[in-house]
Amino acid sequence: MPPKRRNRPVKRRRTTRKPQRRQRRWWIAFTLFVLLVCVTFVPYLAYLDLVIKEQFEGKRWAVPARVYARPLELYPGKRLTSAQLRQELDLLAYRQHTPVERPGDYALVADGAVVYSRPFQFWDGDEPQRFFKATIRNGSIAKLTDMRASKAIALLRLEPYQYASFTPSHREDRVLVGREDIPGFLVQALIAIEDRDFYRHHGVDLSGLMRAVLSNVKAGKIVQGGSTLTQQLVKNFFLTHERSLKRKFKEAIMAVLLDWQYPKDEILTAYCNEIYLGQDGNRAIHGFGLASIFYFGTRLQNLGHAEIALLVAMLKGPSYYDPHKHPQRTLARRNQVLDTLHALNILSTTEVKAAKKRGLSLIPVQPIRGVSRFPAFANLVQRQLRQDYREADLRSEGLQIFTTLDPLLQLAVERQVNRQLAAIEKRQAFAPETLEAAVVVSQTSSGEVVALLGGRKARFDGFNRALDARRQIGSIIKPAIYLTALANDNYHLATPLLDKPITVDGVDGKPWTPNNFNDKYRGQIPLYQALRDSANAATVRLGMALGVDNVVATLQKLGINRSINPFPSVLLGALELTPFEVAQMYHTLADNGFKTPLRAIRAVLDARGRPLQRYGLKVSQSLPPEPVYLLNTALQHVVRDGTAKTLRHYLDPDTAVAGKTGTTNDFRDSWFAGFTGNGVAVVWVGRDDNQATHLTGSRGALPVWGAIMGKFDLEPLLLTAPPGVEALRIDTKTGLLASKRCPTTVQLPFVTESRPERYAPCSKKRLAKPAKKPLNWLRKLFGGG
Amino acid sequence: MSAYKLSIYVVSFVVISALLISCAGKPEMRQTPTPVVTTPSLPAPASEPAVVALLDEADHHAARGQRDQAAASIERAIRIQPRDATLWHRLAKIRFEQGQFQQAQHLAAKSNALAGNNKRLKAANWGLIATARTKLGNHDGAAKARQKAKHFGTF
Numbered sequence: 001m002p003p004k005r006r007n008r009p010v011k012r013r014r015t016t017r018k019p020q021r022r023q024r025r026w027w028i029a030f031t032l033f034v035l036l037v038c039v040t041f042v043p044y045l046a047y048l049d050l051v052i053k054e055q056f057e058g059k060r061w062a063v064p065a066r067v068y069a070r071p072l073e074l075y076p077g078k079r080l081t082s083a084q085l086r087q088e089l090d091l092l093a094y095r096q097h098t099p100v101e102r103p104g105d106y107a108l109v110a111d112g113a114v115v116y117s118r119p120f121q122f123w124d125g126d127e128p129q130r131f132f133k134a135t136i137r138n139g140s141i142a143k144l145t146d147m148r149a150s151k152a153i154a155l156l157r158l159e160p161y162q163y164a165s166f167t168p169s170h171r172e173d174r175v176l177v178g179r180e181d182i183p184g185f186l187v188q189a190l191i192a193i194e195d196r197d198f199y200r201h202h203g204v205d206l207s208g209l210m211r212a213v214l215s216n217v218k219a220g221k222i223v224q225g226g227s228t229l230t231q232q233l234v235k236n237f238f239l240t241h242e243r244s245l246k247r248k249f250k251e252a253i254m255a256v257l258l259d260w261q262y263p264k265d266e267i268l269t270a271y272c273n274e275i276y277l278g279q280d281g282n283r284a285i286h287g288f289g290l291a292s293i294f295y296f297g298t299r300l301q302n303l304g305h306a307e308i309a310l311l312v313a314m315l316k317g318p319s320y321y322d323p324h325k326h327p328q329r330t331l332a333r334r335n336q337v338l339d340t341l342h343a344l345n346i347l348s349t350t351e352v353k354a355a356k357k358r359g360l361s362l363i364p365v366q367p368i369r370g371v372s373r374f375p376a377f378a379n380l381v382q383r384q385l386r387q388d389y390r391e392a393d394l395r396s397e398g399l400q401i402f403t404t405l406d407p408l409l410q411l412a413v414e415r416q417v418n419r420q421l422a423a424i425e426k427r428q429a430f431a432p433e434t435l436e437a438a439v440v441v442s443q444t445s446s447g448e449v450v451a452l453l454g455g456r457k458a459r460f461d462g463f464n465r466a467l468d469a470r471r472q473i474g475s476i477i478k479p480a481i482y483l484t485a486l487a488n489d490n491y492h493l494a495t496p497l498l499d500k501p502i503t504v505d506g507v508d509g510k511p512w513t514p515n516n517f518n519d520k521y522r523g524q525i526p527l528y529q530a531l532r533d534s535a536n537a538a539t540v541r542l543g544m545a546l547g548v549d550n551v552v553a554t555l556q557k558l559g560i561n562r563s564i565n566p567f568p569s570v571l572l573g574a575l576e577l578t579p580f581e582v583a584q585m586y587h588t589l590a591d592n593g594f595k596t597p598l599r600a601i602r603a604v605l606d607a608r609g610r611p612l613q614r615y616g617l618k619v620s621q622s623l624p625p626e627p628v629y630l631l632n633t634a635l636q637h638v639v640r641d642g643t644a645k646t647l648r649h650y651l652d653p654d655t656a657v658a659g660k661t662g663t664t665n666d667f668r669d670s671w672f673a674g675f676t677g678n679g680v681a682v683v684w685v686g687r688d689d690n691q692a693t694h695l696t697g698s699r700g701a702l703p704v705w706g707a708i709m710g711k712f713d714l715e716p717l718l719l720t721a722p723p724g725v726e727a728l729r730i731d732t733k734t735g736l737l738a739s740k741r742c743p744t745t746v747q748l749p750f751v752t753e754s755r756p757e758r759y760a761p762c763s764k765k766r767l768a769k770p771a772k773k774p775l776n777w778l779r780k781l782f783g784g785g
Numbered sequence: 786m787s788a789y790k791l792s793i794y795v796v797s798f799v800v801i802s803a804l805l806i807s808c809a810g811k812p813e814m815r816q817t818p819t820p821v822v823t824t825p826s827l828p829a830p831a832s833e834p835a836v837v838a839l840l841d842e843a844d845h846h847a848a849r850g851q852r853d854q855a856a857a858s859i860e861r862a863i864r865i866q867p868r869d870a871t872l873w874h875r876l877a878k879i880r881f882e883q884g885q886f887q888q889a890q891h892l893a894a895k896s897n898a899l900a901g902n903n904k905r906l907k908a909a910n911w912g913l914i915a916t917a918r919t920k921l922g923n924h925d926g927a928a929k930a931r932q933k934a935k936h937f938g939t940f
Binding site for chain 2: 077078152445603619621720
């Protein structure tokens with residue numbers, strides 16, 4: 001409106017007054033309109049803002065804790081077959097590719113394998129990537145050669161297999177990645193292909209939209225989308241795929257709000273975790289982390305240019321560009337993406353060539369059963385972590401948990417258990433899947449749990465029988481009784497015991513008469529035979545003589561932490577323990593009386609790679625070595641010619657396994673616990689509904705044990721006698737010292753101070769005691785003896 | 786024969802018999818035992834380069850005061866050669882240096898259990914146990930351990 005000039009003789013125009021009034025009215029109307037819009041729009045904005053916040057923050061993008069198995073260590077002399085190496089490489093999603101040119105490639109050759117290993121940051125050092133050849137001969141590594149430097153490698157370890165992750169809100173449908181986990185190349189590709197000005201715009205990119213329209217017009221078809229990453233992320237928030245203008249408008253506003261409130265990197269991370277990338281049946285694949293596993297079987301960090309380009313290519317339309325259903329057009333689109341990246345100088349000519357040469361390199365579609373491949377073992381890890389960490393720390397900090405699981409052993413256990421149980425069910429004419437089992441395997445010297453089976457359906461995260469099934473242990477307890485005896489000077493392996501029915505006061509003073517198996521009673525037998533043949537009557541007599549509370553004390557020294565009532569029935573295993581507890585008990589025996597708490601975790605690192613708490617080796621000598629040595633030799637007799645002698649159908653008798661069968665009185669539980677030179681394993685077989693299986697330890701658990709251990713790299717159990725222990729020949733009938741004249745003898749070890757003194761009648765030694773007393777003084781005089 | 790000569794014969798006879806009996810007496814009372822089980826042979830040297838590499842690594846870490854990493858290298862070596870008593874001894878030493886005296890004691894005991902006839906190693910282990918026990922206030926136990934160390938040689 002022109003300023004009024006009062007001093008000018010102006011012809012008054014009537015018309016100026018009306019337009020002024022009209023303009024003012026328009027101006028007022030306009031102001032009112034703006035106010036109205038504000039009043040209605042601002043709450044709408046606020047509402048949208050709330051929706052964003054709720055969605056954005058509701059999905060907690062805290063990186064979950066990653067759980068790794070033991071890394072496979074390779075060194076000359078290591079017992080490993082080509083098949084086993086291949087199995088590990090396949091687990092790690094290495095690809096057979098000739099030539100071997102990138103980390104993650106390998107090729108099998110006549111005498112081993114050529115591998116390009118991926119780098120990995122262990123908590124105790126970095127393992128660089130290596131291009132090497134493993135020469136394998138006769139089931140072990142003959143040599144390792146660095147292919148680049150042409151020199152020998154003394155030791156290397158492959159990256160550990162990640163088999164589980166503990167997600168913050170139990171969201172099994174995501175493999176969440178943190179900003180640091182997103183490969184730089186992926187970020188570059190996303191920005192180049194989807195949103196060039198991502199870091200510059202404010203949620204909506206008008207110039208980008210213009211560009212897209214122009215290039216689409218130029219190309220005559222849609223080659224570029226106009227939505228920013230932010231807009232695409234917002235689009236993902238809505239379940240319905242309404243494509244109206246109204247919806248577009250709403251998304252645009254929300255994108256602006258989002259961009260305004262949150263930093264770019266957080267938006268980018270959210271995008272990478274939420275964007276839709278395909279369908280697995282009726283399950284949607286969201287996020288690059290999960291897509292990487294679904295399409296390529298490996299983690300995002302392990303993908304190469306070709307694979308990342310493929311995923312980015314799919315963003316335009318994961319159903320249209322489904323690499324499984326429409327491989328050709330998807331491959332074409334991927335190559336197009338690669339060309340664009342080349343044009344933008346993100347990839348060099350050689351890189352693009354190499355990437356284009358690679359096929360789609362997809363893994364076959366396999367249903368992903370959640371994130372945990374070995375749920376029973378992951379369960380054990382979680383429990384051991386809970387003992388030492390706050391649950392909150394576990395959930396939010398992106399921990400890296402290095403565990404003791406040996407995935408190759410674990411897979412062998414799973415396979416063998418199912419095979420053996422099926423065979424037993426067939427033999428016993430049971431309905432299939434009647435029987436269940438639990439297995440715990442540990443490494444003797446370190447106390448590390450290497451395999452754990454919670455049930456025959458190993459992939460199913462259900463009831464963990466190894467850790468939670470409390471079952472009566474039956475004769476499994478007997479070594480504790482005999483160990484108590486052997487630690488007592490009054491007993492040795494040849495001490496005569498009476499295997500005759502006995503009645504004792506049981507619980508509530510009611511009389512209890514334990515029966516022998518098949519009601520066979522042997523009369524007087526040497527102690528080691530009572531253990532070897534699992535003679536109940538003799539054992540109860542022995543236990544009562546020693547005192548049940550002393551036996552309980554031995555159990556505790558062996559590592560059983562439960563409180564146990566010292567009832568006489570405990571002597572025959574009327575005591576419920578889990579397979580894991582039994583494993584702990586037998587582990588102490590296997591380790592010569594050194595009690596090492598069985599552990600599943602080697603180290604825990606925080607999100608920045610710093611160790612939180614180290615699970616080092618913790619050992620304590622719980623029992624003296626002499627009685628343990630004596631007991632272990634007796635347990636070898638159990639396997640050699642006692643209740644476990646059928647083990648020889650599965651294992652070379654030279655392995656000299658020591659073990660004990662266990663059968664509960666009503667045939668509900670079948671156990672075998674045993675150890676070799678390097679490993680301890682416990683197997684339980686039974687029914688979930690606790691009905692009788694009519695399987696003894698040797699017909700149920702023992703074959704399963706044998707089949708499992710037969711697949712392992714076993715070391716024979718070579719017991720070393722501690723000082724003060726000597727071997728003597730004993731007449732098997734009387735348990736007294738023998739001579740060559742005795743028909744049936746056995747060599748047994750004895751603690752010198754409590755060895756037998758008397759000779760058996762068959763020895764024909766006239767003297768009741770060895771002739772040393774009368775000439776003792778003379779011998780001492782002449783310094784002999 | 787003179788009485789003198791006879792007495793010489795008799796005494797000689799008695800002395801020789803006594804000697805014979807004293808020597809012959811041994812097999813009667815203590816048969817040369819064929820042990821019930823064979824003693825284990827030494828670990829295959831084929832794994833040595835790996836263990837050597839890890840020991841070097843452990844030295845490297847220890848020199849920079851990174852005891853946790855040094856211990857981790859030794860533990861890796863133990864996984865390769867679990868019956869090597871010297872490795873357990875080294876681990877015991879590291880734990881001792883870290884102030885974990887209880888663990889050091891037990892690891893040294895484990896080393897002893899595997900040491901066989903290695904008297905020097907046993908002496909070193911008992912020495913370590915003695916010092917660890919002193920630190921833990923177990924002076925009686927420390928004295929016993931020191932005696933054992935002396936028994937096995939230079940300490």
